[in-house]
Amino acid sequence: MASIYQINKGVSKPIMFKGLKAQYIAYLAGGLVLLLISFAILYISRVSLFVILPLIIGLGTTLFMATFRLSHRFGEHGLMKFLAKRSLPSHLKFRSRRLFTNLKNKSLW
Numbered sequence: 001m002a003s004i005y006q007i008n009k010g011v012s013k014p015i016m017f018k019g020l021k022a023q024y025i026a027y028l029a030g031g032l033v034l035l036l037i038s039f040a041i042l043y044i045s046r047v048s049l050f051v052i053l054p055l056i057i058g059l060g061t062t063l064f065m066a067t068f069r070l071s072h073r074f075g076e077h078g079l080m081k082f083l084a085k086r087s088l089p090s091h092l093k094f095r096s097r098r099l100f101t102n103l104k105n106k107s108l109w
Contacts (some may be wrong), residue, residue, distance in 0.1 A: 014076045023079075024071040031063040 014022045035056055042052045069080060 019068065020071050024067050024075045027070075028063065028067045032060070035060055035063065067079070 015025065020028060038059075039052060039056050042055075043049075043056050074082060
C-alpha cells in the first residue's frame with residue numbers, strides 16, 4: 001500500500017537561496033528594502049535621477065558583493081561565532097580571592 005504522505009528529507013538542512021545561506025538572505029532582503037526606501041526619499045526630495053541611479057546601483061552592487069562574501073567566508077553560523085569571539089575579554093583581573101574561597105563553604109546544589 002502506497003503512502004499518501006511525502007517525506008521531507010531536508011528538515012535539518014539550512015535554508016539556501018542562490019548560494020546565500022541562512023541569515024544572509026534576511027540581511028540581503030533588509031538591505032534591498034533600505035535601498036528602495038532611500039531611493040523613494042531621494043526621488044521625493046527632487047534629487048536628479050542622474051545622481052540617484054548611479055548611487056543606488058553602486059550601493060546595491062556593494063550590498064550584493066558584501067553579502068555573498070560574508071556568506072561564503074563564514075557560512076551558516078560563522079559570523080555569529082566570529083562576533084561572539086571578538087567580544088570576549090582578553091583576560092580577567094581579580095583583586096580578591098574571596099569569590100573562589102567562598103565557593104568551598106557554600107553548597108551549590
